[in-house]
Amino acid sequence: MSSSSAVTPKRPHVVVVGGGFGGLAAVRKLKRADVDITLIDRHTYNTFQPLLYQVATASLNPGDITWFLRAIRAGQRNVRFLKGIVTTIDHQSKVLSLHGDVSVSYDYLILANGVTTNYFGTPGAEEFGIPLYKRSDALKVRDTMFANLEEFAINGQDSDLRLVVVGGGATGVETAGALAEFRNDDMPTTYPELDRSRIHITLLEMAPHVLGPFHEKLRDYAKKSLEKRHVDLRLGTAVKEVRADGVVVERDGVEEFLPAGIVVWATGVTAHPTVLDWNVPQGRGGRVEVDEHQRVKGLPNTFAIGDISIGPDPLPQLAQPAIQGGKHVAKFIRAEIKGRTVKPFKYSDKGTMATIGKSSAIAEIKGLPRLKGFPAWIIWVGLHVATLLGNRNRFATMINLSSKYLFRRTHNAIVGETPYVVAKHELTISPSDKLAKERVIEARKTAAKRGR
Template identity: 75%
Template sequence: MTTPTPVPAKRPHVVVVGGGFGGIAAVRKLKRADVDVTLIDRHTYNTFNPLLYQVATASLNPGDITWFLRAIRAKQSNVRFLKGTVTAMDHDTQTVHLEGGVEVRYDYLVIAVGVTTNFFGVPGAEEFAMPLYKRSQALAVRDKMFANLENAAINGQRRDLRIVVVGGGATGVETAGAFAELRNLDMPTTYPELDRKRVHITLVEMLPHVLGPFAPRLREYAKKSLIKRDVDLRLETAVKEVREDGVVIEREGKEEFLPAGIVVWASGVTAHSTLGDWNIPQGRGGRIETDEQRRVKGLKNVFAIGDVSLGPEQLPQLAQPAIQGGKYVAKLIKAEQKGRTVKAFRYRDKGTMATIGRASAVAEIKFMPKMTGFFAWIIWVGLHIVTLLGNRNRFATLTNLTAKYLTRNSHNAIVGETPPVIPVEPLVIEPLARDDDKRKRPATPREEWGKRAAELDQEYAKAQVSRGPSSGDDEP
């Protein structure tokens, strides 16, 4: 008689929905676990959101801050990637439903889908404002900016140009600062047809300060840095309406309309509306309610991490809570496979930072003094490059940021396609006047002194020639 071959036990299937900071952290932490992992995302790439504004302001390529999710298999054989959009979840049968009728069964489910833009019900905001939460949105902002500039360059500045940034958090401050530096440092060279003083960058914030979560001293530094860069700062001001051609703002009961070609919305986030079809408990802002172990309330093997998670404690909606949450849930799953228990999740705050522009940033880092200026900026650059996924992305970002910040004579911008520019009336292009900065601008005191010294030298030489050779005993 033949001996039956034993059937190997099926390994637990861990399904991770969302390829952001938290989802990637969870998948990587399960590398050596005795489980099979499926990573689901509607995109084939991970986006490094903290640098999206650099794409919007033409400093980085979109490829610099995106990472191919299927590349995760290069160092991890127990994971596969599945591109799809979740439409529903059945937790009784432990099934995730995707568009197109695809079903994915799970033993453990980790929800790490992040959040989306919150327009707070402001009329016209969702229709006309431009958020900065996806790669496509950053590219849309960049291309519209250059389209507006090219149109003004060919048709003349018939009116002032303005970009309004709504929201004084880190994203808003960084975006406004980057737009201001592009106008101040690059436009005089790349757009000589335009008057820089008629191009405005306006930052609107409801609070009396920018960078609310930071220490007061750092907030004040950021405010002064923005003003130094000629950012039109509107604090304690609310946006009442967004229109196709600008925004209506209100301060102290008085409304004002600001004409604007671009309105960037960086004012807040909320959960995706599709979460309502996932049979999960939702709390404030539509976020998923979890216990102290990131376990979704009422569901044994379902977890939520990152911005979409709403636990007992108040966590900042940053990368670090998502990364630490992903690692924790992976550790918990591995422990449960071995019959062990894990203590409640505890977030370790490593600090936060924001940049205003070239050599200007603020940083609150654990066990270090609060920093501003150049050193804070160096730390900001280094940390963001190190945190990027993939060495190619790190090298490309380092190269482009170095070219931007350290090469003063380079005004190259990373551009895309813009629509054809059509003159509003017949136009004849005349040659530009000779651009001789030294001749046009007023001379500096040092240059005036040098010019006068040269004239005196010439006068002295002429006097010596007219007097003839010296005999050596002439009176002085």
């Protein structure tokens, strides 16, 4: 069996697994260090996950929130990129094994590979639910939604369409709010033949409130904002099973089946199954256990940062802990190479925020009072655009979001391919008829009655 093996360079070789927030923060902090860096990721691009729901709801292009990882060499020559998936780690020999019989040696190893969707053992959730953790997930949600709408546009609404979002965290709330705004604001223009009252956006949350980490007043504001957008909000409701045609839920001991065309799974994360083969100590949620310097316990030259790590004081699985952890580990490595020491990692909580829709958001930011409504929304937009990687991404995202929120008359949606729809009943449409819209609606109602 042939093997492609990276020879350890004269300078210390730092291998970073994962090109997310934490991994890129560590790489960039090592720009002027006397080291060589190899960045490994299963994708050739970084995904800005906080805006995935905007792709799923047809407001952003997938390219707006993805950044080519090899582009990092434009401003940093001591790094190279390698596409691959880590299968095993030999900690004694300090060698990573990747798919395809590729091995990479290292002097320092930084695990920043993030996590994946947690289905909590819910029957059918992994098979029929669509997570929102990857670019392909967002595109699947978007294209499935438009496929359903086009089916109704041709064959009529002989049944209601329900879009279910599972999870009342930031991703779930933002997704449900965006879907509701699309239904309320865009569909009257783009799908005039459909009855919006028969399209339901349902948000399911097991807890008695949404956005648990926020202050009670902000949670209440978010709840009212969702209800104002006519989101079918079901709190204290557990998902017992996901099926191809809907979900089985339970509330107060009573089970109910909710028919659904799409089930978006936006609740919970866990470690990738491959981490089990890495021979590292794992704690809650499969996260890698680290010490006060983000070093993996028992492995002094191996570090874990971001969502995949869990320290003595567990941190939230957000961008800021990953970025700050990555910078600290880079600082630690630079200091150790020079024979120096650094203080233990201390996370600085800069706050958190979530948006419900246009001009509606909540924010808890260090140094500011609790914010809600338009001021929080403006900060949310500005921060997310500024945090994107690359000026092209920032510019494209700003243009698309401005088009969506400032120029409502466009009603433009960023769409992909949907399958051809086969008409169930004979239907003739005359585009020259001034009453085409009304006649199409009446014809479909008649066809639907005949089909029953």
